[in-house]
Amino acid sequence: KATGIETEVDTEPFLAGREIEQSLAAHNTTPCLQWCYENRSRLKKSKVNLEFKLHTQNFIEKIRAGDYKGAIQYAQRYLVDGGEPPLKLQETMALLAFQPT
Numbered sequence: 001k002a003t004g005i006e007t008e009v010d011t012e013p014f015l016a017g018r019e020i021e022q023s024l025a026a027h028n029t030t031p032c033l034q035w036c037y038e039n040r041s042r043l044k045k046s047k048v049n050l051e052f053k054l055h056t057q058n059f060i061e062k063i064r065a066g067d068y069k070g071a072i073q074y075a076q077r078y079l080v081d082g083g084e085p086p087l088k089l090q091e092t093m094a095l096l097a098f099q100p101t
Contacts, residue, residue, distance in 0.1 A: 027061065029054045052084050056092050063095055071096065 016035070023031045036043060036051040043050060055078040062071035079089060 029058055049083055052079070052088075055079055059092065060095060068096060 020032045020035055023029070033051065033054050036054065040051075055074070059071050059074050059079060062068075062074055075093060079092060
């Protein structure tokens with residue numbers, strides 16, 4: 001702000017990115033998932049399935065918390081049709097078989 005750059009550059013994307021970065025560091029994927037929903041068409045063009053990765057992280061957190069039933073329900077809702085190859089989904093679901101450390 002001290003440099004007066006706000007008049008020359010749209011700082012909003014940088015501020016939004018910083019907010020998302022901080023929320024991810026705090027293990028909160030909600031702001032990033034919201035960003036994914038808002039930018040779904042751009043993400044499809046880049047062929048990066050960030051949304052699937054974030055949902056996978058939420059699935060893992062449910063397993064870590066011992067909420068296996070919740071993890072299965074979450075996977076059914078968000079991962080089954082997540083656009084990833086079946087093998088990737090199988091690898092993700094295999095996490096249910098192992099106790100978190």
